[in-house]
Every structure is written in structure tokens, then in C-alpha cells.
Amino acid sequence: MAQMLYRKWRPKRLVDVVGQEHITRTLSNAVKLDRIAHAYLFCGPKGTGKTSTARILANLVNCINPIDGEPDGNCNICNEFSNNPIDMIEIDAASNRGIDDIRDLREKIQFTPNLFKYKIYIIDEVHMLTEAAFNALLKILEEPPKHAIFILATTESQKLPETIVSRCQRYDFKTIPFDVVVKRLRDICDSENAVVSEEALFLITRYAGGSLRDAENLLEQAIVSFQTDLKEDQIRTLLNLDSDEIAIQVVEYMIDLDIKKTVLILNKSLEDGSNPNQLQRSLLEISRAILLIKSENINQLNFTENIKNQLRLISEKVTLEQIVKIIRVLAEYKTDNKIPANLGLELVCIEAVIAVKNDHADVVFTPQDKKDQNISKVQKPSLGKSNNIPNESKINNDNHTELQDVTKTSIKEDKKNVPPPDVVVSSSEKWDELIKRLSKIKGKRFNIGALLRDCKKHQIIDGKAILEFTHKANMERVESEIEDVRVKKMLSQDINEIFEGDYEIVIKLLDVSFGSESNKVATNSHLVRSAQSIGALILEEKENINDESKNDEASPGISKKHGENPTRN
Numbered sequence: 001m002a003q004m005l006y007r008k009w010r011p012k013r014l015v016d017v018v019g020q021e022h023i024t025r026t027l028s029n030a031v032k033l034d035r036i037a038h039a040y041l042f043c044g045p046k047g048t049g050k051t052s053t054a055r056i057l058a059n060l061v062n063c064i065n066p067i068d069g070e071p072d073g074n075c076n077i078c079n080e081f082s083n084n085p086i087d088m089i090e091i092d093a094a095s096n097r098g099i100d101d102i103r104d105l106r107e108k109i110q111f112t113p114n115l116f117k118y119k120i121y122i123i124d125e126v127h128m129l130t131e132a133a134f135n136a137l138l139k140i141l142e143e144p145p146k147h148a149i150f151i152l153a154t155t156e157s158q159k160l161p162e163t164i165v166s167r168c169q170r171y172d173f174k175t176i177p178f179d180v181v182v183k184r185l186r187d188i189c190d191s192e193n194a195v196v197s198e199e200a201l202f203l204i205t206r207y208a209g210g211s212l213r214d215a216e217n218l219l220e221q222a223i224v225s226f227q228t229d230l231k232e233d234q235i236r237t238l239l240n241l242d243s244d245e246i247a248i249q250v251v252e253y254m255i256d257l258d259i260k261k262t263v264l265i266l267n268k269s270l271e272d273g274s275n276p277n278q279l280q281r282s283l284l285e286i287s288r289a290i291l292l293i294k295s296e297n298i299n300q301l302n303f304t305e306n307i308k309n310q311l312r313l314i315s316e317k318v319t320l321e322q323i324v325k326i327i328r329v330l331a332e333y334k335t336d337n338k339i340p341a342n343l344g345l346e347l348v349c350i351e352a353v354i355a356v357k358n359d360h361a362d363v364v365f366t367p368q369d370k371k372d373q374n375i376s377k378v379q380k381p382s383l384g385k386s387n388n389i390p391n392e393s394k395i396n397n398d399n400h401t402e403l404q405d406v407t408k409t410s411i412k413e414d415k416k417n418v419p420p421p422d423v424v425v426s427s428s429e430k431w432d433e434l435i436k437r438l439s440k441i442k443g444k445r446f447n448i449g450a451l452l453r454d455c456k457k458h459q460i461i462d463g464k465a466i467l468e469f470t471h472k473a474n475m476e477r478v479e480s481e482i483e484d485v486r487v488k489k490m491l492s493q494d495i496n497e498i499f500e501g502d503y504e505i506v507i508k509l510l511d512v513s514f515g516s517e518s519n520k521v522a523t524n525s526h527l528v529r530s531a532q533s534i535g536a537l538i539l540e541e542k543e544n545i546n547d548e549s550k551n552d553e554a555s556p557g558i559s560k561k562h563g564e565n566p567t568r569n
């Protein structure tokens with residue numbers, strides 16, 4: 001393979017440019033009608049055909065016998081294009097970005113072309129030019145010589161001065177669809193007599209992320225390294241990629257809220273030499289695949305059937321909202337010098353679990369589940385129904401700490417003889433109904449319904465109605481209001497009626513921490529952000545100190561002042 005594949009396979013006609021028909025058709029028609037502009041701007045992601053299209057356009061406008069809006073491929077001019085034609089000047093603005101380079105260009109542009117009708121200037125990565133260079137370029141574009149055509153290409157059009165953009169005919173290249181890239185690679189393999197498995201082509205295409213040039217280069221590297229009969233494993237070796245299995249496993253543990261196993265497998269993979277950035281990318285890819293399944297777009301998945309089946313099963317354990325949360329948190333991962341990359345990845349994964357965990361607020365456990373110290377399952381609700389929790393989803397037992405901490409305030413009401421049901425998952429409709437009724441009750445100072453809106457977690461368990469508040473101040477207001485027997489009675493009546501039982505009311509502060517291990521992590525500012533994202537409030541440092549001295553239950557993650565690091569006992 002003497003020639004680079006992407007050079008060898010570089011399209012020679014507009015119709016051969018892959019995946020940009022909206023552009024190539026327009027250009028072809030324009031040239032047919034002799035409507036040639038003096039400045040074109042090609043924008044779009046790398047490897048999507050901007051430079052190839054620019055070269056074909058350069059050829060086409062100069063071709064002596066164009067046929068139906070395409071170069072004939074046969075005339076003197078077309079033959080010139082098999083080498084580097086003297087009248088086509090390609091400038092890489094990344095390395096020639098200064099005013100002198102553009103001045104030089106301005107002098108030379110006055111000379112008429114040697115051979116061609118039009119002298120073509122292709123300026124790649126044009127956004128890299130300096131301000132002075134842009135100004136000089138603008139002067140040229142304002143009055144270009146009749147014999148000159150500029151084709152500016154950029155991956156970051158937003159960085160171009162508007163004055164430049166407005167002088168150009170603009171074309172936006174789009175990312176090439178997955179199956180189009182795969183088909184293209186398949187065609188190349190066939191022509192090169194290379195046997196490459198479909199899984200291998202899928203992996204190359206996924207890795208190239210919509211850049212045909214990258215995909216073609218990778219394929220070439222693979223063929224050079226391993227000859228023919230290429231399998232997925234060899235591509236993974238070449239790219240130093242983990243198998244999808246690791247990312248799938250990590251995502252599944254996160255969905256299962258199993259922090260221990262999540263961290264364990266992450267650690268092992270990183271110790272075995274996985275690159276944290278690549279692993280994060282794989283985690284995002286798998287999470288996105290689950291998102292596509294949840295949003296009924298499974299046909300868009302670029303995975304093999306085997307992996308699709310695995311992902312389909314996992315997707316049944318998670319809601320759309322939860323997977324969106326996981327993706328958002330994972331996407332925030334970036335390496336910086338503040339913490340080691342491995343730790344950073346572990347932290348975002350734990351944060352993702354916390355985010356999903358907070359989505360499980362309505363889920364409660366039976367006493368039986370509490371006894372099971374391994375993995376508990378959510379019981380089918382005996383009253384009301386859960387809107388978003390799949391019945392079979394596994395919840396790690398660290399949830400139990402929240403349930404055992406029910407000690408803050410409790411007001412015992414006279415109990416009737418009807419035993420309350422063991423477990424109730426309080427549905428959001430019932431809760432809405434409760435708020436609606438309580439909105440009609442005005443306490444000593446506050447509207448009770450309005451106060452209850454700050455109750456972000458509410459559950460009925462073991463004959464208790466547990467109301468957890470995000471803000472300490474609101475919790476105390478409720479406590480103070482229900483000191484009034486009349487108010488307490490009305491609240492109690494409404495809860496008992498709506499949740500069909502006889503409940504003791506328990507009021508407490510929402511505890512976003514879980515277990516001593518994670519408390520240590522909770523002082524990290526990432527977690528503070530996590531807590532804030534679910535509505536936690538950063539209190540003043542002064543109040544924080546008071547809270548600490550009172551041994552308040554509030555999580556340090558909530559009361560901690562952002563960016564500071566109070567000492568803890």
C-alpha cells in the first residue's frame with residue numbers, strides 16, 4: 001500500500017464526496033450555470049470532506065471540458081490535479097497565521113495563473129489567523145482579482161470575523177452518518193482485498209466519530225499492522241481500547257446504585273492500564289446507547305446485536321430521567337492538575353450514582369429488605385404506584401442508613417387499631433393532592449402547603465409518614481407550625497386520608513450523604529455541586545460552624561460553604 005488510503009481514495013468528482021450531497025449538488029449546479037463566486041467558506045467538523053470538496057471545485061472551475069457539472073478527468077488541467085498543480089495554493093493557517101503570510105499572498109495574487117483560468121487559494125483552518133492577518137485578508141476579499149478564487153475552510157466558524165464570513169458563500173459540512181462511513185470502509189476493504197470483520201469496521205467508525213478521514217486512516221493503520229483478516233480485538237489493541245464490556249459493567253453498577261462495585265471495577269480497569277479519558281468516553285457512549293433505547297431509537301445504535309441485547313436489559317432498570325442525569329454528570333469529567341485523572345473519573349461515577357439515587361426518593365424498603373445485607377429489591381407497591389421505578393431494580397443497601405435515622409422529630413398521634421400497610425410508595429399524584437389540601441391551611445405564620453413544597457422526599461414506612469426537607473429553616477417552620485394542635489390535627493388527617501392509613505408524622509432534614517465512606521467524599525466540592533443540583537442550599541460559614549457544634553444531622557455537603565474545607569471530627 002504505497003499510497004495513503006485516504007489520498008488514494010480521495011474523491012475526484014463532486015458526486016463521489018461522501019455524505020455532503022446538499023453541498024456538492026449546489027456547487028455542481030452553480031458551476032454549470034457559470035455562477036462562480038470568488039470566495040467560498042467551508043465550515044464543519046474535521047474529516048467531513050471540506051478539503052476534498054475544495055480541491056474538486058478548484059479542478060472543476062478550471063476543467064476545459066466539464067461534463068454535467070463535474071470535471072471530465074481527462075483534460076490537461078484534470079491531469080495536473082493528480083499532482084500538486086502550480087495554480088492551486090494550499091495554505092495551512094495553523095502554521096502560517098501572521099500578517100506577513102497574508103501580505104506575501106497579497107503580492108503574489110496579482111500575478112495571473114500560469115496554466116489555469118483561475119488561481120485557487122485554499123486556506124485551511126482559517127480561524128487560526130491573527131487579527132492583523134484577518135484584516136489583510138479582508139482587504140483582498142473586498143476586491144479580489146478576477147482570476148482568483150478563495151476557498152476558506154474551518155472547523156470553528158464561530159471564531160471568524162463577521163466581515164470575513166459575509167464576503168463568502170458559506171457551506172456547512174455535516175458529520176457523516178455512521179452507516180455511510182461503514183459502507184465507505186467496506187468498499188475500500190473490498191477494493192484492497194482486505195478481509196475485515198463487521199465488528200472491526202463498527203469499532204473503527206465509532207472511534208473516528210464521524211470523521212471519514214480518521215476512519216480511513218485507522219483502517220489503513222490496521223491493515224498495515226495486521227495485514228488482512230482483521231478482527232475487533234486487533235483494532236482494540238491498535239487503539240489501546242478496553243472492551244465495551246468494562247464500560248457496560250460500570251454503567252450497570254451505577255444504575256444499580258452499587259458504589260462499591262462501580263469503584264472496584266473502575267479501579268481494576270485503570271490499574272490494568274486503561275486511559276481514564278477513553279474510559280469516560282466509553283461510559284458516555286454506553287450511557288448514550290441506553291438513552292437511545294429508552295427513547296425508542298434502538299435502530300440508531302451502532303453496536304453488535306449481542307451488545308444491543310445486553311444494553312436492552314440494562315435499560316429496563318433505569319428511567320429516562322436517570323440516564324440523562326448519569327450522562328450529564330459523566331460529561332462533566334475533565335482532567336486537570338487539581339486531582340489525579342483516575343480519582344477524577346471515580347468521583348464523577350460516584351456523583352452519577354448519587355444523582356440517580358436522589359431520583360429514587362420515593363422508593364422505600366420493607367423490613368425484610370433491611371435484613372438482607374447484600375442486595376435489596378424494591379417491593380411492588382401495595383398502595384399507590386411508582387411512576388418511574390422499575391420493580392426489579394436493585395438498590396444497594398446503603399439506603400438503609402437514611403431509613404434508620406428517623407429520629408429528628410416525631411409527633412405521636414392516637415392510633416386506631418387498623419395496622420398500616422408495611423410499605424407504601426407514595427405516588428406523586430397523592431403527594432400533589434396533599435399539597436393541594438394543605439394549601440388551604442394557614443398556620444400561625446405560614447401556609448402549610450407552601451412549606452410542604454420544600455419537602456423533597458416523602459415516604460410512608462412502618463406506620464410513619466416521613467417528610468424530609470431540603471432547607472433547615474423550612475423544616476423548623478413546619479415544626480413550629482405543628483406545635484399548634486389544630487394545625488397538627490389537620491395535617492395528620494389529610495395524610496391519613498390520602499395515604500389510607502394511620503401515620504405518625506416524622507419531620508427531618510433531607511440527608512444526601514449515605515454511609516461513613518461517602519461522607520469523606522462529601523466534602524469535595526463536586527459533591528457540593530451535586531447536592532446543589534438537587535436543591536441543597538449553601539449556608540453561611542457561621543451557620544455551618546453552629547451546625548457542626550450542635551452535631552446537626554445536616555450533611556456536611558449541604559452546609560459547607562462552597563470552596564472551603566472545614567475540618568470535621
Ligand SMILES: [Zn+2]
Binds near residue numbers: 063075076078079
Ligand atoms: Zn478536465
